Amino acid sequence: MPTPSPTVNTVLPIGPHTVQPPVVLAPMAGITNAPFRTLCREYSGGKGLFVSEMITTRALVERNEKTMQLIRFDATEKPRSIQLYGVDPVTVGKAVRMIVEEDLADHIDLNFGCPVPKVTRKGGGSALPYKRNLLRSILREAVGGAGALPVTMKMRKGIDDDHLTYLDAGRIAVEEGVTAIALHGRTAAQHYGGTADWDAIARLREHVPEIPVLGNGDIWSAEDALRMVRETGCDGVVVGRGCLGRPWLFADLVAAFEGRPDAYARPALREVADAMVRHATLLGEWIGDESRGVIDFRKHVAWYLKGFAVGSEMRKRLAVTSSLEELRAGLDELDLDQPWPAGADGPRGRTSGNNRVVLPDGWLKDPYDCAGVGEEAELDTSGG
Numbered sequence: 001m002p003t004p005s006p007t008v009n010t011v012l013p014i015g016p017h018t019v020q021p022p023v024v025l026a027p028m029a030g031i032t033n034a035p036f037r038t039l040c041r042e043y044s045g046g047k048g049l050f051v052s053e054m055i056t057t058r059a060l061v062e063r064n065e066k067t068m069q070l071i072r073f074d075a076t077e078k079p080r081s082i083q084l085y086g087v088d089p090v091t092v093g094k095a096v097r098m099i100v101e102e103d104l105a106d107h108i109d110l111n112f113g114c115p116v117p118k119v120t121r122k123g124g125g126s127a128l129p130y131k132r133n134l135l136r137s138i139l140r141e142a143v144g145g146a147g148a149l150p151v152t153m154k155m156r157k158g159i160d161d162d163h164l165t166y167l168d169a170g171r172i173a174v175e176e177g178v179t180a181i182a183l184h185g186r187t188a189a190q191h192y193g194g195t196a197d198w199d200a201i202a203r204l205r206e207h208v209p210e211i212p213v214l215g216n217g218d219i220w221s222a223e224d225a226l227r228m229v230r231e232t233g234c235d236g237v238v239v240g241r242g243c244l245g246r247p248w249l250f251a252d253l254v255a256a257f258e259g260r261p262d263a264y265a266r267p268a269l270r271e272v273a274d275a276m277v278r279h280a281t282l283l284g285e286w287i288g289d290e291s292r293g294v295i296d297f298r299k300h301v302a303w304y305l306k307g308f309a310v311g312s313e314m315r316k317r318l319a320v321t322s323s324l325e326e327l328r329a330g331l332d333e334l335d336l337d338q339p340w341p342a343g344a345d346g347p348r349g350r351t352s353g354n355n356r357v358v359l360p361d362g363w364l365k366d367p368y369d370c371a372g373v374g375e376e377a378e379l380d381t382s383g384g
Contacts, residue, residue, distance in 0.1 A: 010257055012212060012236040014049065014107060015150025015179050017079045021257030022236030023048040023225070023250065024182070025243065026154075026216060027083040027111065030299070035282035038074055039275065040243065043265070044250035049081055054111050057086030057095035071104055072286075079106035083154070085114065086138065087124045093141035100147050108146055110138070112155040112169070115188040121358040126156045126188035129165040132172060133368050139176040150179035154216070154238070157200050159357050160189040163364065166200060170208040182214040182238045188357045192241070192349065202232040214238050221345045222249070222256035222264065241349030245303025247275065269308050270336035276304050277328055284324070291322050307344030310334060 012022030025032060025040055030053065037050040052070060059067040073080045082105040086092035092110075099105050112135070114125030129135050143151050153173055158164035166183055173181055183204050185196035196217025205213040212235035215228045225237045243249045248265035255263035267275070279300060284293025301319045310318075314330065321327040 012049075012180075012214075014079075014152065014212075016148070017049075017107060017150065019049045019236065021047060021254055022214070022229075023253045023257065024214060024236060024238045025050040025250070026182075026238045026240035027051045027054050027109070028240055028244075029053050030296075031244070033070065033283075033286065034072060034074055034077075035279060035286050036247065037077065038282055039247040039279055040250045041077070043248045044254050046076070047254050048250060049079070049107070050077065051081040051083050051109055052105075054083045054085045054114075055095075057084050057088075057091045060084070060095045061091060061098060073105075081105060081107040081109065083109040083111050084142075085111040085124075087122075087128060089134075089137040089141040092138050093145045096142050096145035096149075096151075100145065100149055106149065108142065108149055108151050109182075110142060110151065110153040112153060113184050115156065115191050115355070115357070117355075117358040120159075120188060121360065123360050123363060127159060127357065127359055127363065129155055129169040130159055130163060130363065130367055131369065132165075132168055135169060136172050136176060139173060139178055143177040151177070152180040152182065153178055154182040154184070156184045157187045157197065159359070159364075160187050165367075166204055167207050170204050170213075174208050174210050178211065180212040180214060180235070181208065182216050184238075185215065185217040189355055191355050198228055198232050201228070201234050205233045205235075212236065216240065218347075220347055222252035222261070225253055226256050241347070244349050245300055245306060246345075246348075247279075266340035268336070268340065269334060269338040272304055272308070273328075273331040273334070273336060276300070276331065277324060280324060280327055290324060294321055294323055294327055297327075303348055306348060307341030308334075308338055309341075 010021055012019040025037065032051065032053045041050055055067055055070060071082060082099060084095055086095065096108060099108060112126060112129050116125065119125040120127040155166060155169055157166045170181055183201050185198055185200050198215065201215040214236040215232055215234040216238035219225050219228060219237055219239050220242045228234060228237055239249065248267060251265045255261060280294045280297035283296050284290040287293050298319050302315065305315060318330045321330060
């Protein structure tokens with residue numbers, strides 16, 4: 001294993017942008033929309049980088065109505081960061097040029113980490129970097145079309161332990177002008193199970209010293225983030241599932257990187273309930289319909305309430321509310337003076353692992369053959 005850095009970086013350069021502290025919100029489908037990004041930025045004091053949920057390049061180029069809503073940024077979001085997912089170099093190039101010409105974002109991230117079977121079976125997501133020449137073509141089109149906008153990429157270690165691609169992909173990224181790389185220390189086969197391989201992050205950091213490397217995987221607390229940077233020497237961290245139901249984790253991350261551990265957020269249930277109502281309110285305003293906003297919020301309820309003494313019937317009731325009044329009324333019935341529970345900082349979200357990766361027939365025969373990847377691989381799903 002490479003020798004880790006004993007120091008903790010506090011500044012992350014992303015092209016012309018300075019991200020301080022070096023903390024990035026990972027794109028998550030259906031989660032990191034504008035309302036959730038607003039919450040996270042409020043807790044962080046506007047510090048860090050908050051990436052949109054994944055946008056498929058074909059849908060963007062075709063101006064799909066849902067996609068155009070997903071790329072709407074709050075006026076206070078600076079820099080505006082979009083994650084794109086694409087499998088066709090030409091379409092990726094068109095999408096990037098559209099972003100530049102219409103001033104839709106200040107930073108573009110490319111997703112090569114999705115392990116979902118309906119994507120990998122078509123050669124997309126975390127299956128794509130195995131085809132080195134196809135990866136190179138996509139990166140070349142993206143960087144070439146981006147002009148002054150920085151292009152970064154997020155990827156996994158590879159398809160499985162027998163087909164690791166992250167070192168080759170990292171070198172290709174450097175050669176094609178990518179600004180920074182984020183590595184999730186798992187293979188596609190692992191999905192979100194097991195333990196993230198931070199040693200792989202350290203190896204990538206040593207392999208591509210020319211550009212920043214960010215680490216992703218198993219960051220459940222601010223202490224985890226500092227430990228990842230110290231142990232791997234990475235230049236920053238990407239936080240995904242750890243902030244589900246905990247947007248205030250970004251307050252902790254800022255405090256940790258600024259050396260203020262006494263400022264960590266430990267909200268009582270009353271503060272958590274207020275955050276839940278605000279989150280649901282923001283969703284309703286963003287969607288343009290209060291009821292639909294509350295319905296969209298339902299998936300967040302269990303994450304927010306993790307560890308608190310809330311009965312199963314009340315949890316079920318809160319998870320089927322359809323109005324802000326109903327949500328607030330249910331929360332007001334709880335013991336809102338409960339302190340932040342021990343153990344609530346641990347893992348949350350998906351944990352499935354050890355999956356067989358579904359690939360196109362013959363996909364593994366030649367890692368350089370640019371086998372055709374159909375548009376079916378571009379689906380509205382994410383992960384990484």
